[in-house]
Structure formats: C-alpha cells, structure tokens
Amino acid sequence: MAFQIPDLAVTESDRLSFSVFAPQDAPRLAGLHSDPEGERYLFRDGMVWSEAYAASEIAKWRQTFAERGYSKFKLTRKSDGAFLGRAGFGFDETYGVAELGYTIARAEWGKGYATEAAARLARWFFEEDLDDRFIAFAVPENAASVAVPRKIGMREIAPLTVKGIVCASFEMGVERG
Known part of the structure; x- marks a missing residue:
C-alpha cells in the first residue's frame, strides 16, 4: 500500500506536533545531529551530520512513510512552532x-518531550493499524532514554545488540481479537 505524504501534521499531542520531514528541513536536522553530547548514545561513533547526509536521511524517511505509513517525524512545539528534534519509527531490518x-x-x-512524543506515537501507531508491535532500544548508560519506554508501558525484552552494543530493549504490541 502506498501512503500519501501529508502537508500538515501527521498527529499531535498536548504540546507537540509531528510532521514528515521535508527536504528543506536538512539544515535543522543536521544541526540537531551536530551536538557531540546529544550524539554520544546514537551509534554514530562521533559522526556529525552534514546537510547532505541529513538530506539523504530525510529522503529515506519520506520513502519509509510512503511505503509503511510511519517515519522519523519532525517534532515541533505547538505553541510557537519551535523545532525540538525528531521522534518516530523506522523499520529495523535486523529484527x-x-x-x-x-x-x-x-x-x-x-522537559518531558521524549516521553510525551513516545506515548503519543505509540497510541498513533496502533490507531493507524500500522502493525501489531514495535520495539525500542537504548544504550543502558543513557538512563533518561531507557526510562522513556518504561514510562509509556513498553515491556522489557531480552537485550538486543545494535551495531555491536548490547542495548536495553522493549516492545509494545496490540492484542488482536
């Protein structure tokens, strides 16, 4: 099934808006991934994103949305439109x-944005009937990121190895009747 990429938000929570990244968002995305402190748990070996790399990721995410109906979304604050980061789903080829x-x-x-985003996206994923389950993982040393799946009710599963790092891993599923 092919999904149409919307011009407006895909979904919203109380404070957040989620939309498909557009090609012109590459500078913002590159800026997000240029902070070494923010990148230290993201499996990139210190790689800072260039605008060209960010543009290539956006193209992949747009393709994932067109094919699967989900993506890594641009996360903005509803009150003022400020860019906060990204949150969403990718398809994990390994698993x-x-x-x-x-x-x-x-x-x-x-400020609770990651938890609010994850909770809204989990509900949205099942409301849209995109699949029966999804996973999340985080480097164990990143306590804040590990806490998010727990806070939204994901079930801890056996650790998964991601790019050679054993990660705290979680899943959430929906029961089909």
Missing part, C-alpha cells in the same frame, strides 16, 4: 519490525 526512536535537542532536555 524485521518497526523501531521507535527519539532525539531531542539538548536545550530541550528534561
């Missing part, structure tokens, strides 16, 4: 399932 992820700009850490 053959959607994977929930989030990256919040460091200036916005500690």
Whole structure:
C-alpha cells in the first residue's frame, strides 16, 4: 500500500506536533545531529551530520512513510512552532519490525518531550493499524532514554545488540481479537 505524504501534521499531542520531514528541513536536522553530547548514545561513533547526509536521511524517511505509513517525524512545539528534534519509527531490518526512536535537542532536555512524543506515537501507531508491535532500544548508560519506554508501558525484552552494543530493549504490541 502506498501512503500519501501529508502537508500538515501527521498527529499531535498536548504540546507537540509531528510532521514528515521535508527536504528543506536538512539544515535543522543536521544541526540537531551536530551536538557531540546529544550524539554520544546514537551509534554514530562521533559522526556529525552534514546537510547532505541529513538530506539523504530525510529522503529515506519520506520513502519509509510512503511505503509503511510511519517515519522519523519532525517534532515541533505547538505553541510557537519551535523545532525540538525528531521522534518516530523506522523499520529495523535486523529484527524485521518497526523501531521507535527519539532525539531531542539538548536545550530541550528534561522537559518531558521524549516521553510525551513516545506515548503519543505509540497510541498513533496502533490507531493507524500500522502493525501489531514495535520495539525500542537504548544504550543502558543513557538512563533518561531507557526510562522513556518504561514510562509509556513498553515491556522489557531480552537485550538486543545494535551495531555491536548490547542495548536495553522493549516492545509494545496490540492484542488482536
């Protein structure tokens, strides 16, 4: 099934808006992934994103949305439109399932945005009937990121190895009747 990429928000929560990244968002995305402190748990070996790399990721995410109906979404604050980061789903080829992820700009850490985003996206994923389950994982040393799946009710599963790192891993599913 092909999905149409919407011009407006895909979904919203109380404070957040989620939309498909557009090609012109590459500079913002590159900026998000240029903070070494924010990148240290993201399996990139210190790689800072260029605008060209960000544009290539946006193209992949747009393709994922067109094919699967989900993506890594641009996360903005509803009250003022400020760019906060990204949150959404990618398809994990290794495990053959959607994977929930989030990256919040460091200036916005500690405000509950990751938990609010993850909770809304989990509900949205099942409301849209995109699949029966999804996973999430985080480097164990990143306590804040590990806490998010727990807070939204994901079930801890056996650790998964991601790019050679053993990660705290979680899943959420829906029961079909």
